[in-house]
Amino acid sequence: MDLIDVWGGVALQGKARIQGSKNAVLPILAATLLVRGTSFIRNCPKISDVYAMLSLLENIGCTVRWQDDGVLINATSVCRDVMDTEAVTGMRSSLCLLGALLGRCGEVFLEYPGGCVIGKRPIDLHIRALEQMGVVFDERDGKLHAAASRLQGADICMQRSSVGVTENVILAAVGAEGITRLKGAAREPEVQALCEFLQLCGARIEGIGTDELIVWGGDCLHGIEYRVKADRIVAGTYLFATMGTGGTVFLEDAPVDEMETVLRLAERMGGQMEFTEAGLYIQGPERPASAGLIETECYPGFPTDLQSVLLAVASICGGETRIRETIFENRFRVVKELRRMGADITFTGENEVLVKGVSGLKGAVVTAEELRGGAALVTAGLLAGGHTRVLGCSYVYRGYESISRDYKELGARIISV
Numbered sequence: 001m002d003l004i005d006v007w008g009g010v011a012l013q014g015k016a017r018i019q020g021s022k023n024a025v026l027p028i029l030a031a032t033l034l035v036r037g038t039s040f041i042r043n044c045p046k047i048s049d050v051y052a053m054l055s056l057l058e059n060i061g062c063t064v065r066w067q068d069d070g071v072l073i074n075a076t077s078v079c080r081d082v083m084d085t086e087a088v089t090g091m092r093s094s095l096c097l098l099g100a101l102l103g104r105c106g107e108v109f110l111e112y113p114g115g116c117v118i119g120k121r122p123i124d125l126h127i128r129a130l131e132q133m134g135v136v137f138d139e140r141d142g143k144l145h146a147a148a149s150r151l152q153g154a155d156i157c158m159q160r161s162s163v164g165v166t167e168n169v170i171l172a173a174v175g176a177e178g179i180t181r182l183k184g185a186a187r188e189p190e191v192q193a194l195c196e197f198l199q200l201c202g203a204r205i206e207g208i209g210t211d212e213l214i215v216w217g218g219d220c221l222h223g224i225e226y227r228v229k230a231d232r233i234v235a236g237t238y239l240f241a242t243m244g245t246g247g248t249v250f251l252e253d254a255p256v257d258e259m260e261t262v263l264r265l266a267e268r269m270g271g272q273m274e275f276t277e278a279g280l281y282i283q284g285p286e287r288p289a290s291a292g293l294i295e296t297e298c299y300p301g302f303p304t305d306l307q308s309v310l311l312a313v314a315s316i317c318g319g320e321t322r323i324r325e326t327i328f329e330n331r332f333r334v335v336k337e338l339r340r341m342g343a344d345i346t347f348t349g350e351n352e353v354l355v356k357g358v359s360g361l362k363g364a365v366v367t368a369e370e371l372r373g374g375a376a377l378v379t380a381g382l383l384a385g386g387h388t389r390v391l392g393c394s395y396v397y398r399g400y401e402s403i404s405r406d407y408k409e410l411g412a413r414i415i416s417v
């Protein structure tokens with residue numbers, strides 16, 4: 001199932017349930033390594049990045065079992081710190097095992113985590129932060145080796161915001177001796193969810209939701225049942241698809257409290273929204289209005305993970321939209337594929353594009369090169385006249401349980417092949 005066929009021109013209608021959050025669940029799965037006993041992670045999305053993470057955990061001695069809508073993990077007998085390098089390569093999110101394994105075992109081998117087309121994805125900030133906690137990094141047989149004779153809390157000041165570094169420092173700090181103070185911490189909801197999970201397991205963490213975290217190390221953590229919140233990026237993807245097709249949709253469980261910037265932008269583009277505890281109701285406009293200038297930012301700004309989907313919808317807006325990418329250095333690769341569908345997009349700077357809305361996109365055969373660009377191409381197929389075939393959809397399944405199932409539930413003519 002590596003390709004998706006879409007016949008566009010249908011206004012989405014109906015209800016779709018939003019899956020659990022990929023970027024919240026991955027560090028929480030890593031955090032179960034710090035728990036003596038069984039953790040039950042509910043609302044765990046069935047996506048390939050989760051399957052890869054679970055196989056890594058099994059490789060190092062965890063017992064893993066799916067049950068109902070979640071997964072049971074027991075890390076009591078974790079014995080190995082060498083991970084299956086095959087699974088690690090190409091998957092950035094295994095990087096959060098770095099902090100958890102240091103916190104649990106004090107040593108870890110990791111294949112240099114694969115970057116991807118959206119950027120070099122270096123790990124210099126991870127190394128610099130963890131070295132302050134007593135971790136020594138070197139290379140052995142082409143693998144990254146990290147070890148600390150005594151993992152110690154430290155006062156760490158981040159030069160730039162990084163979700164992954166924040167998560168690794170938190171995970172290592174819980175297993176360290178002493179107190180860790182992290183200034184410049186990322187404030188993304190996924191970081192907050194990790195802290196909440198660890199707190200419920202018995203860790204002491206202060207400053208959650210702010211850019212200054214204090215983590216006390218050395219507490220013994222007990223297993224809990226924890227429900228992962230819905231995925232704000234999947235919800236935002238379906239929100240923009242509804243905006244672009246002029247649909248009327250209810251997104252069950254959408255985490256609206258984490259989507260303020262996105263909702264404000266959709267309103268500016270002509271969407272009408274109502275939200276309750278149960279989810280988000282969207283009435284898309286006849287034709288979306290221009291979004292003006294949009295800059296991706298750290299939370300609570302506009303999320304970089306929705307930039308490609310916004311680009312697709314901006315392609316059919318009335319007027320011009322400027323989009324500036326400030327988080328990753330190469331997140332406009334989907335532009336060339338959208339141009340094949342008739343989008344009028346020009347680069348006006350190294351990381352900025354000008355989108356002139358056209359009356360409609362036309363179906364084409366296009367290729368996904370990474371997760372969010374792939375989701376954007378499937379969404380563009382909904383907006384286009386005729387048939388669009390998206391190749392490379394295995395990237396999309398890294399983060400979306402089944403984008404074609406969800407869009408089909410909303411009335412789209414779409415099929416995974």
Ligand code: EPZ
Pocket residue numbers: 022023026092093119120121122123124125126127161162163164165190304305327328329371372399
């Ligand atoms: C997380 O990636 C998310 N992934 C990304 O989602 C998300 O786009 C990103 O945070 C937003 O910042 C997961 O949570 C699994 P960063 P992460 O460290 O932690 C640079 C998706 O589509 N940097 O916050 O890797 C880095 O290159 C994915 O779901 C360094 O320079 O992102 C980037 O330019 C994509 N050195 C910037 O910081 C480092 O050591 C922000 O990266 C680390 C990062």
